[in-house]
Amino acid sequence: MARPTTSSVATARALAQIAVFAGLIAALGLPGAIPVMGMAVPVTAQTLGVMLAGTVLGPWRGAAAVLAFEALVALGLPLLAGGRGGLGVFFGPSAGYLAGMVAGAAVIGLIVHGVRRTGPVRPTWLRTALGCLIGGIPVIYTFGIPVQAWVTGLGLGETALLATAFLPGDLLKVILAVLVTMTLRRTYPQVFAR
Structure with missing residues (x-):
């Protein structure tokens, strides 16, 4: 029996890692969603x-983890807020946020890791x-707000104003992501190895 090559082990x-982070994103949507007054998009912990995914896996694997999660949603798994799933969610108010x-x-991965491929x-x-x-x-909002405005028929300014309700929770998520990432770096540095 042939031994696995270094590249096949790295690919596996x-x-x-991509599968684990897709699962993490899915699990963070399960506790439920907090509806925001006037918003067609609920607050979840999935971001x-x-x-x-971006801080730990880097730009390409992080994006691949999100795509894997969204592929499961497209297949109909009820992984979004309120148990939503299926292709229809990619045409609703949340579609821009998903993109x-x-x-x-x-x-996130590009800023945190740069474009280094070795070491x-x-x-x-x-x-x-x-x-x-x-x-x-801002990157997620740049995609989400215009699509939400278009789907709901609200003005872009009004939708952007309503989206400010997401800011406190998103700032808390930034703090948590930094703390978790830096703790992982200190206690389990091999997770960041390429």
Whole structure:
């Protein structure tokens, strides 16, 4: 029996990490959602999973984890707030936020890890905070707000104003993502190895 090659082990590890973070994003939607007055999009903890996917896995694997999660949603698994799933959610008020989650994970990963492909990745407090702050809030909102406005028929300004209700929770998620990432870096650094 042939021994696995280094590249096949690395590929298996990458796929396992992607699957774990897709599961984490799904699990963070299960506790339920908090409805926001006037918003067609509820508050969930899933963007915390998106932030962690970007900070831990980097840009490409982080985005792949979000895509894997969204593929499960598209297949009909009830993994979004309120037990929603299926292709219809990609045409509803949350559709832009779903697209923004993929872009957000990639931007977070790029800011935290850069474009290095070899050697250990060492996220810093500052890069992790900036990555989560930029990729986890304005990037996701840039996709989500216009689509929500278009689907709901509200004005762009009115939808953007309503979206400010998400900011306190999203800022808390940034803090949690930074703390978890830096704790992981200190206690389990091999998770960041490439």
